[in-house]
Amino acid sequence: MKATALCLALAPGMALAQQVDPAVELEAQTLLDAALKLMADKQYAPACRKLEVVVTKIPHASGARLGLARCYRGEGRLASAWSQYRQAETLARTAGQADRVTEASTSAAELAPLLGKLQIEVPDDVRSIPGLTVTLNGKVQEPATWGIPFPADAIEHEIAASAPGRKRWRTLIRVYDKKKPTDGAEPFRVIVQPLEVNKTILRIDSPPDVLDLRGITIRVNGEVIDPLYWQKGSDVQPGAHEIEVIAPGRERWQTRVVIKEGDSATVKLEPLKEIKSVNASSVSALRVGGVVAIGVGLVGGGIGATLGGLSISKNNESNDGHCDAQNRCDQTGFDLRKDAQSLQLGGLIAGVAGAVILAGGVTMVVASSPSRKRNTGGHFAPQAQLFIGPTTLGLRGTW
Structure with a gap:
């Protein structure tokens, strides 16, 4: 090992090379000294790492290249050693360093026939x-x-x-x-083997009880997916995807997934909940309750109308010689007017209550009708509107 020759290797080779910052040169020399000590102890791996830094900092130093070549040779990296010997030979020849040219060329020639x-x-x-x-x-x-x-x-x-x-x-x-x-x-x-196209894959993983549902349909972004591709996967564009699952008699299930380019995603379907229909006994009870409510509502409406009529009669009677145009009344007219107001209030209360009960009864009867069509969610929403006048009470709507 030619450690002595390398201790000052940085300076001589710099005469014909670029100028080096003194601080950088000092750091490189320090690393070189440490590497030489490690090489003397045959600790080639850490020594080579230090010399690699030296060569990076001062690439034109032939002595550092020779040191790294010897280190690689000791580490068993013959190809790297051969490469560094050749570079050191070129640098030494440029700097006029004959001894280093000889060492580098001779060592490179020795290694060349052995290289894998x-x-x-x-x-x-x-x-x-x-x-x-x-x-x-x-x-x-x-x-x-x-x-x-x-x-x-x-x-x-x-x-x-x-x-x-x-x-x-x-x-x-x-x-x-x-x-x-x-x-x-x-x-x-x-x-080098052919590179596969980087596909973006979406897979649908479903429990057997979902796959076996009659009439099941899976849509991705609104398009129906062939069952053959559910678990196998299908090519999709990167980005967000909406998955929707429908089946007769089942509630709709949906989810959203975002897939990056070249990635794959597996969506696990959940069991579709069954749409529960109203049983016959419930429908019957609902219908009976609706009919009763309609009857009560009509009675309430009739009472309201009757009280309203009596209120009008009392008011007319007060105007027959007991109250003038300025609503100045004698005692009889005052009593008649008071009775008319009481009857009017009672009629209004009875009419409103009757109308509300009537509307509820109609809704119950319509909702319990087995012939009515339901929407996809299994719900029907009849609409009713109450209208009240001075002598009229009514209900209109859609059923």
Whole structure:
């Protein structure tokens, strides 16, 4: 290990390179010193991570590149070491550092026959996908590199491909180095597979008791869905979807679901509640009660009308010589007027009460009629309106 030569490696190589901020150079030298100590103890993994930072901060330092190449070699990453040796050779040659040129070129030549190689194949039908991106361990691989074998470290690599509107494809492959230079070995090949279209799927999951309902219909956004696609799923547009389920004799069930592009959603149907019909005994009792109420209402209306007529008669009698046009009355006229007002009030009360009872009775009779049609919710809403006049009492409406 040439640790001594690397301790001051940053400064000599900078003469022909760009100027470096002193603070950055100091930080890089500190990291380099720490990495050398770790390498001396054969702790290559943490040492390499530090040297990677150094190379990032001062990319033109040939000594740092040599140090990283040696570290990678000790870590067993021969392809990465070979790459760093070659870059160090170029930097050292530019800086006129002959000893480093010799070391870098010699080491790269030693490693080259041992390197395992990786080849990423992208078939034409995959290449034609708009916006296709292929990555190796998260780094984009340019189309120019597709199909060309290149040195790769003897580790597990992730190759992935993605494109707008397509499902991401990925695979893992492990590359192995050669045991000796004379070993022949084909490159490790990976063929990128076609990317599936990123579909948005809606599935309907239903209990058997719901699926077996006679006449059941499921609508998505108002369109009837074929039963074959309920659980299998159907392609839908991303966004909000309204699901509605109807069946004869059952209450309507509905829900709403929002699906993102490329996702799938499963809607679980709930049992449809049965619409309960009114039984015969209830209808009969309701009808009888309605008839009785109509009778009571008519009697009340009759009493109101009678009292109203008597009130008018008393008022006319008071005007017959007992009260003048200015409503000045003698004692008899005053008593007649008072009786007329009492009769009028009683008639009004009896009439209103009779009309209300009559309206309720009519509603009960109409609601209990078995021949009346109900709406989809199983409810019928008759409407009634009461009208009262000085001598009239009536009921109008729709039934």
